[in-house]
């Protein structure tokens with residue numbers, strides 16, 4: 295069975311993990327800060343806070359900007375539920391901006407319209423979370439320009455985009471946002487098993503995220519009531535959680551980071567090959583805006599109802615019968631039962647719903663061989679021939 299995604303673990307990754315296991319610290323040692331610095335340098339951001347998941351990185355970002363009850367957070371329906379849950383966990387209200395039908399990320403015109411209505415009703419959001427769907431970048435420059443006249447934070451959900459570029463700069467550099475978040479789940483571009491990281495150029499936000507990641511506790515005398523603390527003393531000055539990454543995870547992360555260029559370039563090559571090999575089939579292939587260099591976390595295709603009578607379900611099950619297991623990204627967040635209980639309905643965000651009903655994510659990962667890729671192409675050809 296060819297899966298849609300999988301990690302790639304080399305001997306060097308295994309060696310790094312074993313070394314960490316044999317070291318003095320399994321958590322709160324020197325490797326996590328090394329990993330944080332390496333990621334920050336790699337993407338030209340000033341600060342990095344590693345966490346035990348991408349979801350927790352989104353959550354500490356929302357907490358650090360002070361998102362709370364009475365505030366609202368806007369994201370897109372075409373994402374994983376974590377992009378919205380991070381706001382709900384802070385007690386904020388959630389709303390969505392639909393995606394744009396070509397690049398599948400936040401629609402800048404829809405955002406402009408929604409902002410102007412919200413401004414006239416004094417209901418502006420405290421933060422927005424654009425999502426870099428499939429590894430391409432959302433239109434961050436335009437989004438930043440729209441939001442800059444208001445007092446609104448931008449947190450980028452760049453879970454799919456580790457190693458991507460936008461307008462010639464690495465995604466994660468935070469040029470157009472306050473905080474940028476990567477996920478290191480095994481299906482993503484590089485992995486720490488579970489894990490994530492929050493990047494920022496704002497030192498206050500960085501300090502606050504680091505504190506919230508570990509119980510809201512500080513040992514920094516400048517932040518403490520007792521400015522001459524004993525060596526064992528710490529003070530909890532706000533509410534936080536234990537969202538720390540372990541030394542073992544960070545060791546794997548450092549090792550995988552050395553392979554990031556290799557990971558992304560193989561994915562780009564596979565994407566170009568799919569583009570070529572699938573050209574004749576009744577599929578809408580991914581179109582990437584020239585400003586953005588995608589990491590190709592996903593290779594999303596749409597079954598084109600104008601050129602085939604088969605629907606997405608039929609294509610999915612036909613591939614499954616041929617030992618290929620694609621996936622579908624994403625079930626629009628607002629259509630989940632939990633969100634419908636909050637008052638959202640099917641039909642609220644038609645572009646995301648149209649996209650979801652036609653989309654298939656074809657197998658795409660570093661270790662996918664040319665031969666395996668060709669068998670995916672042949673299986674699709676057979677599907678549409680019948």
Ligand SMILES: *Cc1c(COP(=O)(O)O)cnc(C)c1O
Nearest residue numbers: 347348349374376453477478479
């Ligand atoms: C994977 C993912 C997350 C969450 O990352 P975890 O590391 O699994 O917590 C958040 N947003 C998007 C868009 C994702 O794909």
